[in-house]
Amino acid sequence: MTEVTLSAGVVEYEDTGGAGPVVVLLHGVAMNGSLWRNVVAGLGPGYRCVVPTLPLGGHRRPMRPDADLTVLGVAHLVGEFLEALDLHDVTLVMSDWGGAQALVAEGRDRRIGRLVITSCEAFDNFPPGLPGRNLYTAAKVPGGLRLAFALLKLRPLRRLPPTWGWMSKRPVPHDVMDDWFRPLWTSAAIRKDLRAYVLGVPPRDELLAWAEALRTFDRPALVVWAAEDKVMPPAHGRRLADLLPRAELVEIADSYTLIPEDQPQRLADAVKAFLPLP
Template sequence: MAEPEASASVLELSAGVVEYEDTGGAGPVLVLLHGVAMDGTLWRHVVADLRNGHRCIVPTLPLGGHRRPMKPDADLSVLGVARLVAEFLEALDLTDVTLVMSDWGGAQALVADGRDERIGRLVITSCEAFDNFPPGLPGKNLYASARMPGGLRAAFALLRLKPMRRLPMTWGLMTRRPVPHEVMDGWFRPLWTSKEIRRDLRKYVLGVPPRAELLGWADALRTFDRPALVAWAAQDRVMPPEHGRRLAELLPRGELVEIEDSYTLIPEDQPERLAGHLREFLRKE
């Protein structure tokens, strides 16, 4: 059976145009979400593994790796992006979706905001959780840059230099193995070339609510009564493994797997293992 090819598409949403890829097919629908300063190519290996027998939809969220700037008045806070994901599912009329996320912690906001009715299953891989916003040393460095005039431009200009990408304060703690430079070039190019894209990212980075609200979002996962899988990197140094265990305990039907030999971006470090866990999770009733 031939594998369906992913098709590049665009969707006009309230905040602006969102690009996405869709493998098509009649199998279970997975919507896979990436984190800050990257795009849907984060999931390229996982999609290649799952696309035969599953419909994989991969939007590029307005988190810095997007190529089309959002409207100037768009709400790109954590909650604003979570609402945009809900709008994306509605616009495509997707139901009983398996929502999968990496690095970005918007699932908590989505559930707390009562916009999870189209989600049949939830998969949370190593990501922002509880009050770990912005997460770890890379997140704090990004937040400091966003607060300074011209800071994001300067910070990402440094990432044109390939050795800078493996520093602990940039991407060195995100993956155990270097992400191919051509992939990272694609992630960073919009931030190198567009002040509007940098504006969008700044909105997100500075749009983190107070600690009490963040903790309330996490606690709201107690209300998610559908199957949930928490897949966490056992050696994560940005998103504490303890957070994965706590999230799995909060979710009424949550289960936990810890994936060895990986940092935060499991789709880069261990795509085959992650795809295997996803396949097994989807087979369960």
């Protein structure tokens, strides 16, 4: 694990290195970069995969007290990350978390050569679906996030629809989920960071404007959506593909939201088919 100091604090990341096309892979709330472990393996050594752990609850280093951890603030942090590592012509891949769409709306996408949007927040689906609404409710109550994640120490509760049951069709390995949740179990500062993010969703009009701004992204784009998604409506994937001028749409069967968990090789194959050969 490598780290870089940004305006909000220290961000850890993994970097496979190499001279191949740069692929930056972004995870969602209460996860870390290990979400992409099987996709990175499926892409193989021809690509340089850079996988940051964003301050969305699965991070181990609390952010600075004055850090902007709203949805837009974290999106700006992604842009800052690309600049700090001096990455160019990046293929930016997002799963579950859709905030990176704001980089296009804000005109901060010059380092992005290609965009890959897999099942994620879009339009006004912030926080997304039943799990997102439950997380938002917990964040509004003092001690709510601590209780919500303490309950997830009970492994059977992880497969319920209000928690993680609708996020992946197949159970995420418990050791992986334990690693995702441990910072929230052990650190009040990490829970504070997550709370700032969850409560930092912009108004609906702004969210819809982010989606509309995708019409200005004139580079290649790939939209990959889970055909059976219960949290991110499949219709949203089709709408995003219609908005992006140079988009391809791939729908993946037998998967819920977390395609990197349910169908990692199919996702890796779709990304490889979309990218230029290394």
